[in-house]
Amino acid sequence: MGVLSDPAHLQAFHYATTSFSASVLNNVFITYYVEMVMSVSKLSSGWFMLGQIVYCIWNSFNDPIFGWLGDTRFASITQRRVPRIRIGGPLWCLAFVVTWFPWGTADKSPTLAGLHFLFTMIVYDGTLSFTLVAHQALLTDMTSDDAQRERCNMWSAACHLAGSFAVFAAHQLWDPKDLRAFQMLTLGLAAMALLGFVVTTTSPHITEEYGVSGKIASGATEDQNREPPTPPTPSLLKFIRSILKHYNFWIFVAVGLFQQFSCTFNTNFFAIFLNALTGHWMPRYFKSVMLLSTFVFPHIGTIVITPLLSKYGKWVVVKALFALRLVSAIVALYICADLLHVPVTTFFGASPAGDTEVTQRLNHIQTTMSITLLVTGFLVVNRVLTECVCRMIPLIVSDLVDEDFVRNNRKMTMSSMYFGCHALMTKPGQSAAPMFGWWVLSLYGYQAISSEVESEGAHGGGEPEPSGGSNGAIWFTMLQLILLTPIVMCAIMLVIWQFYSLHGRYLKRIKTTLERNAADWVV
Numbered sequence: 001m002g003v004l005s006d007p008a009h010l011q012a013f014h015y016a017t018t019s020f021s022a023s024v025l026n027n028v029f030i031t032y033y034v035e036m037v038m039s040v041s042k043l044s045s046g047w048f049m050l051g052q053i054v055y056c057i058w059n060s061f062n063d064p065i066f067g068w069l070g071d072t073r074f075a076s077i078t079q080r081r082v083p084r085i086r087i088g089g090p091l092w093c094l095a096f097v098v099t100w101f102p103w104g105t106a107d108k109s110p111t112l113a114g115l116h117f118l119f120t121m122i123v124y125d126g127t128l129s130f131t132l133v134a135h136q137a138l139l140t141d142m143t144s145d146d147a148q149r150e151r152c153n154m155w156s157a158a159c160h161l162a163g164s165f166a167v168f169a170a171h172q173l174w175d176p177k178d179l180r181a182f183q184m185l186t187l188g189l190a191a192m193a194l195l196g197f198v199v200t201t202t203s204p205h206i207t208e209e210y211g212v213s214g215k216i217a218s219g220a221t222e223d224q225n226r227e228p229p230t231p232p233t234p235s236l237l238k239f240i241r242s243i244l245k246h247y248n249f250w251i252f253v254a255v256g257l258f259q260q261f262s263c264t265f266n267t268n269f270f271a272i273f274l275n276a277l278t279g280h281w282m283p284r285y286f287k288s289v290m291l292l293s294t295f296v297f298p299h300i301g302t303i304v305i306t307p308l309l310s311k312y313g314k315w316v317v318v319k320a321l322f323a324l325r326l327v328s329a330i331v332a333l334y335i336c337a338d339l340l341h342v343p344v345t346t347f348f349g350a351s352p353a354g355d356t357e358v359t360q361r362l363n364h365i366q367t368t369m370s371i372t373l374l375v376t377g378f379l380v381v382n383r384v385l386t387e388c389v390c391r392m393i394p395l396i397v398s399d400l401v402d403e404d405f406v407r408n409n410r411k412m413t414m415s416s417m418y419f420g421c422h423a424l425m426t427k428p429g430q431s432a433a434p435m436f437g438w439w440v441l442s443l444y445g446y447q448a449i450s451s452e453v454e455s456e457g458a459h460g461g462g463e464p465e466p467s468g469g470s471n472g473a474i475w476f477t478m479l480q481l482i483l484l485t486p487i488v489m490c491a492i493m494l495v496i497w498q499f500y501s502l503h504g505r506y507l508k509r510i511k512t513t514l515e516r517n518a519a520d521w522v523v
Contacts, residue, residue, distance in 0.1 A: 021194070034272070059430060061424060064420035066130050067423075068420065090197065093191075153394065167291055171271070259393075262386050265437060273481075315503035
């Protein structure tokens with residue numbers, strides 16, 4: 001409690017309670033919504049692809065729309081972000097609850113099941129974007145001080161960590177054949193999330209001082225009780241022209257697209273891969289712990305690496321995380337190939353169906369503990385490293401807002417619009433990831449054995465049992481997805497990230513300019 005007596009830490013904590021709410025809601029949603037439509041609603045591929053396409057379009061465009069409105073039309077000189085969290089937070093909780101109460105199943109009411117999927121994806125993402133774009137922009141608008149931003153990010157990581165335990169409870173109660181206990185849990189989680197939103201939106205410590213407080217250094221107001229006029233914001237066309245010329249923004253967007261794909265792919269398919277590859281032998285409780293670890297460790301990692309951000313800079317830390325993911329994936333690939341007694345090049349082709357010995361080993365991969373422990377261990381490591389990068393995205397976008405503020409001599413930050421435009425360009429990766437995974441797994445007949453896999457996942461524990469069928473092609477495809485996807489993604493991101501120049505001396509020059517000219521801006 002001594003730490004929370006410090007106003008800086010108290011502000012950071014109150015800011016971070018919304019991160020707790022977001023963690024509770026979104027971690028459960030992204031972990032189980034694909035399983036929900038595959039194992040409960042049993043949605044057809046047509047409805048799923050249609051839903052993802054609609055979601056991709058809506059998910060991409062709602063962020064810049066909400067961002068632009070938040071920076072202009074809905075903007076108050078003293079508060080642009082908090083009122084939106086106050087409205088969007090409760091609606092997000094409601095949309096989360098609706099997701100887990102399907103209107104029908106594909107075998108009985110395919111149209112109702114499909115419409116429910118479309119409805120929940122649109123409403124859930126709309127309320128999420130409306131709330132989080134405001135919350136992310138609030139980080140920029142509260143302060144221009146890097147130390148306080150990193151403090152807020154550290155507290156957000158801690159609150160995210162606390163919210164991640166919702167996934168453990170969800171995994172314990174998840175049963176596709178009987179959702180009642182899981183549904184009751186979602187009602188309780190929504191209530192907890194609502195409390196987090198209330199703390200942020202009612203806190204006297206949450207002030208929007210940087211670029212929005214309304215104090216003009218050039219002269220005092222005649223009436224101290226009267227809110228001064230809002231500084232002019234650029235026209236949409238003028239802003240588009242300026243952001244098109246923002247080199248570092250587009251470099252980060254290119255990296256962000258692949259990063260978003262990686263984060264979403266890992267989250268959506270982790271539980272599926274875990275249940276499929278561990279079968280009966282791994283106890284359900286242990287699976288829940290592994291799933292929880294993928295949500296907990298990234299936030300512990302964020303807290304641990306926060307001092308490194310000040311010492312080495314965000315650019316170096318992000319590059320190191322990309323390199324670590326790439327190396328770990330290559331090592332796991334070589335070890336897995338050795339355990340299967342196949343050349344590494346085998347993973348770059350189709351399933352080795354012609355090799356009877358390899359096919360036999362793949363058919364019984366669930367009982368080969370060395371392979372399953374290697375792969376599940378790598379799944380955890382890869383997801384943790386991926387999420388650590390995701391936790392730093394708000395800090396990097398805040399730097400880009402600062403650069404835009406200086407380069408264009410603005411009188412008001414365009415932070416919401418920057419977060420929105422970043423989402424516009426990167427969110428397609430959020431839809432492409434589940435579509436890609438669904439398509440590949442369906443191609444090799446995963447849906448035909450999904451009920452068996454879910455049953456094993458729900459009742460794991462006991463002696464290892466052979467999979468009992470010729471599922472080697474599916475297991476091999478899963479190994480390819482698990483090991484090759486991060487290799488390709490990280491190699492691409494490492495190359496692109498080399499061209500990002502907002503670091504080192506140039507970033508220090510931007511920060512110095514901000515501090516030197518602060519008295520001439522709205523502060």
